[in-house]
Amino acid sequence: MTFSRITGLGYYVPENIVTNNDLTKWMDTSDEWIQERTGIKERRYFEYGKDTNYSMAAAASRQALERAGLTPDDVDVIVYATITPDYFFPGSAFLMQRELRMDGKPVFDIRQQCSGFVYALSIADQFIKSGMYKTALVVGSEIQSSWIDKSTAGRNTAVIFGDGAGAAVVQATQDPNHRILSTHLHADGRFAEDLFVREPGSSRAGRTATTEMIEEGGFNVHMNGNTVFKHAIVRFGEVINEALEANGFQASDVNVLVPHQANIRISDYVRQQMGLSEEQVVNNIQRFGNTTAASIPIAMAEAWEEGRIKEGDLVCLAAFGSGFTWASALIKW
Numbered sequence: 001m002t003f004s005r006i007t008g009l010g011y012y013v014p015e016n017i018v019t020n021n022d023l024t025k026w027m028d029t030s031d032e033w034i035q036e037r038t039g040i041k042e043r044r045y046f047e048y049g050k051d052t053n054y055s056m057a058a059a060a061s062r063q064a065l066e067r068a069g070l071t072p073d074d075v076d077v078i079v080y081a082t083i084t085p086d087y088f089f090p091g092s093a094f095l096m097q098r099e100l101r102m103d104g105k106p107v108f109d110i111r112q113q114c115s116g117f118v119y120a121l122s123i124a125d126q127f128i129k130s131g132m133y134k135t136a137l138v139v140g141s142e143i144q145s146s147w148i149d150k151s152t153a154g155r156n157t158a159v160i161f162g163d164g165a166g167a168a169v170v171q172a173t174q175d176p177n178h179r180i181l182s183t184h185l186h187a188d189g190r191f192a193e194d195l196f197v198r199e200p201g202s203s204r205a206g207r208t209a210t211t212e213m214i215e216e217g218g219f220n221v222h223m224n225g226n227t228v229f230k231h232a233i234v235r236f237g238e239v240i241n242e243a244l245e246a247n248g249f250q251a252s253d254v255n256v257l258v259p260h261q262a263n264i265r266i267s268d269y270v271r272q273q274m275g276l277s278e279e280q281v282v283n284n285i286q287r288f289g290n291t292t293a294a295s296i297p298i299a300m301a302e303a304w305e306e307g308r309i310k311e312g313d314l315v316c317l318a319a320f321g322s323g324f325t326w327a328s329a330l331i332k333w
């Protein structure tokens with residue numbers, strides 16, 4: 001039987017560090033408020049002219065491929081998650097494919113917001129288990145700093161988000177002891193407008209991108225933070241338990257939990273519910289903020305580099321975000 005396994009991880013974050021104090025230049029906020037409510041101390045913003053969504057993804061992918069001992073030629077398919085693509089269309093997967101000179105190879109652009117990476121990983125896992133592809137590049141990449149509203153009106157979301165990219169190489173294996181055990185995906189469109197950006201939408205009376213739409217805030221992030229928070233703490237636990245039950249494990253069997261970096265308070269709540277130690281839960285939101293689809297692969301790559309994820313570990317990935325979407329993956333490393 002064919003399974004899939006993560007054989008390489010990589011990430012890229014822009015050099016430009018933006019601290020909470022830096023944000024106070026643009027909006028009425030404070031380091032104290034941001035740290036207390038979110039845990040975030042600083043985040044990275046891309047450098048215009050140097051970084052693009054796809055170039056960051058390519059950098060992360062090159063590192064992941066090198067660590068897997070592969071080259072872009074060895075990859076059969078790209079699954080690329082982002083909500084902040086370089087163009088409205090075609091997606092950034094095409095641009096990264098061109099950058100990595102993978103002409104002719106199929107690419108998928110998916111959204112799924114903060115759950116994007118776990119959805120992308122699941123897609124790759126299904127393709128590999130079905131035998132259609134042997135090697136997939138799974139990517140999450142975001143440039144959010146260029147569209148967040150950095151005035152006081154946008155402060156409840158602007159302080160959260162950061163830029164960066166992460167990538168995983170996923171390969172076919174026959175080894176049942178080191179593999180992705182299962183993935184679990186969910187969505188609930190009833191809450192679509194509780195965390196969303198309306199424009200540039202197509203279902204509009206006139207052309208998209210008029211000055212009025214910009215002035216009315218149509219291009220800004222709208223979030224009912226409280227609603228998102230309340231759903232997140234329930235769904236994280238549910239989808240983690242679903243993965244554990246599907247494989248006959250309990251929370252105490254998990255060695256490492258890599259949660260989407262939404263808010264340190266959410267991660268801490270989930271950690272306590274599961275009875276895990278701080279060391280077992282990967283948190284880098286303090287340094288990178290919430291990088292949406294990139295947050296899990298960046299956190300996973302860092303944890304692997306630091307030796308916190310080791311062969312034989314039971315690793316759980318879990319995400320919740322706009323849509324609403326929520327998802328988990330259980331991996332025997």
Ligand code: UT7
Nearest residue numbers: 029030033037114155156159225226228229232262263321
């Ligand atoms: O990754 C996708 C999923 N996203 C999430 O999981 C985010 C989930 N939500 C959250 O993490 C929290 O809702 C936030 C951290 C975003 C906000 O925390 P909150 O405790 O829900 O704050 P709030 O929006 O209810 O606002 C409380 C107060 C308000 O002032 P008043 O009305 O009480 O006077 C806000 O105006 O805090 C004010 N506020 C701020 N003050 C300083 C909101 N944002 C800021 C800010 N700086 N950045």
